[in-house]
Amino acid sequence: MRHMLTLAAALSALAASPAFAATGAFFSLHNTNFVVLLAFLLFIAVLVYFKIPTMVMGLLDKRAVGIQSDLDEARALREEAQTLLASYERKQREMQEQADRIVAQAKTEAQDAADKAKSDLEKSLARRMAAAEDQIASAEAAAVREVRDRAITVAVAAARDVIAKQMTKERSAQLIDESIADVGQKLH
Template identity: 70%
Template structure:
């Protein structure tokens, strides 16, 4: 504080009024009056401990700012911790999503393979059924051809026999057939 007063006095001593050469310490000199009023004002401020009050207020403000800075630092650290946590969770979720996609692809590949196998089995069954139908149709055609051949042969044989047989031979055959039927029925 004394340094401050010495600075104020030296500033007043180096005023332009002193350089002009007049009496500085007279009550007619306004610079001298202003200097005295200023010194009285400074003295009143020192007497009522205004610099201490201002210093205390500044200290309180500084401590408030420091506490806000500390709180901001703590919040920043907490935010960084949360960010790191979210990044870890994001990487875990990404790895889980990758695993799910990989499993889905594998399942799709297995399903495609199973579908191919099922299709091949179905095709084989249908081919076997078609071959069976073809064989059945073939045997039916062969049987029908045989039956027609037998019918034609019997008809041809009947015509041949009818042409070669006389009426007396036919009556003998009819009597023999009746006797044969009579013998089998009794």
């Protein structure tokens, strides 16, 4: 039933078309639809006679070839760009790795330099401490020598005073005689 209604609607739409609306015979020059059909067929014949479809197809083929070459060139450029991108990414990774190595080496060198400076500072402090200790020991020895020299000088002076007070002329002559005898024995 539905198919019948659809068929009836299609026939009524066809019957309402301008071709059926024209009055009289269809194959008459008074019928505008026939004249338009003839003009259209004549236009198509002229196009075919002057080989316009072939030219249009040739132009379309040229256009298709141009588009295909543009696509191929774009594909090649894309591949080249991807290759360049990969190359730059690889170079960037290499440069980053090199920068990381340089930073690590700089840190190591800085740590080594700090350790060496610390060691040098410790050695310098040890040398200065040793020099200070040597100076202290030298000053101590000089002070001891000076005290001893002073003590000797004081003792000699005191002994001289004591001997001078206890020495008499006779004792002095006796000591001189003993000394001469002693020197004589040592020389012979």
